[in-house]
Amino acid sequence: MKTRSPIVSVLGHVDHGKTTLLDNIRGSTIAAKEAGGITQHIGATEIPMDVISSICGEFLERMSINEKLPGLFFIDTPGHEAFTTLRKRGGSLADLAILILDVNEGFKPQTYEALNILKSSKTPFVVAANKIDKIPGWKSVENASFTESMKQQDSDIVFKLDQKLYEIVGTLHEEGFESERFDRISNFASQITIVPISAMSGEGLTELLTMLLGLAYQYLREQLQIEENSPAEGTVLEVKEEKGLGLTIDTIIYDGLLNKDDRIMMLTKDNKVISTKIRSLLKPKPLEEIRESKTMFENTDEIVAAAGVKIVAPHVDDVVAGSPLKVANANDEKVEDELLSEVDNI
Numbered sequence: 232m233k234t235r236s237p238i239v240s241v242l243g244h245v246d247h248g249k250t251t252l253l254d255n256i257r258g259s260t261i262a263a264k265e266a267g268g269i270t271q272h273i274g275a276t277e278i279p280m281d282v283i284s285s286i287c288g289e290f291l292e293r294m295s296i297n298e299k300l301p302g303l304f305f306i307d308t309p310g311h312e313a314f315t316t317l318r319k320r321g322g323s324l325a326d327l328a329i330l331i332l333d334v335n336e337g338f339k340p341q342t343y344e345a346l347n348i349l350k351s352s353k354t355p356f357v358v359a360a361n362k363i364d365k366i367p368g369w370k371s372v373e374n375a376s377f378t379e380s381m382k383q384q385d386s387d388i389v390f391k392l393d394q395k396l397y398e399i400v401g402t403l404h405e406e407g408f409e410s411e412r413f414d415r416i417s418n419f420a421s422q423i424t425i426v427p428i429s430a431m432s433g434e435g436l437t438e439l440l441t442m443l444l445g446l447a448y449q450y451l452r453e454q455l456q457i458e459e460n461s462p463a464e465g466t467v468l469e470v471k472e473e474k475g476l477g478l479t480i481d482t483i484i485y486d487g488l489l490n491k492d493d494r495i496m497m498l499t500k501d502n503k504v505i506s507t508k509i510r511s512l513l514k515p516k517p518l519e520e521i522r523e524s525k526t527m528f529e530n531t532d533e534i535v536a537a538a539g540v541k542i543v544a545p546h547v548d549d550v551v552a553g554s555p556l557k558v559a560n561a562n563d564e565k566v567e568d569e570l571l572s573e574v575d576n577i
């Protein structure tokens with residue numbers, strides 16, 4: 232048995248800061264380069280545990296969380312209203328989620344939509360109340376924990392923040408969730424944790440990631456155990472032409488092990504099943520976003536979940552984004568039936 236990284240989806244209304252949050256954690260600037268400032272795809276990035284622990288620091292020790300997870304595998308989703316399918320897809324892959332909202336704007340249509348996705352999939356989540364640096368009068372302390380940053384704020388600003396947070400608490404209550412600011416929670420099993428953050432300045436990321444790891448240890452211990460040799464299960468994000476490689480498929484492997492010698496099966500746009508032999512497996516380096524054009528890939532013989540991988544294989548022209556990916560075995564018909572039973576979920 233092996234422990235895999237939890238898949239963490241970041242969900243929320245357009246422009247509330249999902250990509251900026253991930254940029255801050257991985258040290259990139261993807262949000263600033265997106266056309267129109269809008270995310271239009273599902274993104275995927277593996278963040279190794281040493282990066283997470285360096286952000287969490289002493290908070291991890293204080294929570295007595297040990298570091299047996301290999302890392303966190305983050306999925307970025309679009310918040311624009313046009314992308315409901317992608318939000319659902321990103322949400323359904325998740326072991327855990329961050330529901331992010333702009334603390335100054337509160338709940339918006341796609342915040343509700345995201346919450347409903349999490350509700351119906353019963354995904355444990357934390358709420359990130361983002362953009363605290365935009366509260367008038369807030370004095371930003373770059374990369375400080377929220378606890379440290381709070382000490383620098385005037386009491387009327389802290390009061391203003393709390394007013395905004397209690398509006399969020401109120402809305403969550405109407406939606407059937409009890410919640411509280413992370414440092415006032417009395418029962419982590421029944422209350423949703425709210426962490427005030429600034430994805431821009433990095434304030435509060437310490438506590439956000441610590442709380443996320445807390446959820447992983449609370450809920451996912453068994454779910455994250457994978458058999459060393461179980462066949463991979465995954466999802467197709469995108470079929471993409473790559474210079475020098477031809478058509479490739481970007482996928483997320485969420486369970487098992489994918490081997491370079493595997494034959495894989497997927498659904499096509501007209502609901503047929505195709506079977507194809509993998510030519511090569513290309514793994515983005517840790518901290519690199521799979522959908523970025525500049526991302527560096529390395530050839531690998533096998534991929535262990537959870538991971539993003541670009542697969543080079545023939546006959547993938549008609550593969551549909553969102554298709555499940557399964558490994559073929561001695562019984563192709565059975566795999567085919569399993570795939571066809573998922574046609575309506577794409």
Ligand code: GTP
Pocket residue numbers: 243244245246247248249250251252262268269270271308309310311361362363364365428429430431432
């Ligand atoms: P979509 O993917 O298009 O739904 O948007 P998003 O949720 O990924 O938001 P994005 O990261 O693109 O951020 C939207 C805008 O808000 C950008 O201009 C960011 O620079 C800004 N922004 C994000 N987080 C913060 C923050 O904590 N403080 C401030 N001041 N600005 C922020």
Ligand code: NA
Pocket residue numbers: 245246247268269270
């Ligand atoms: Na945006």
Ligand code: MG
Pocket residue numbers: 249250251262269270307308309310
């Ligand atoms: Mg985005």
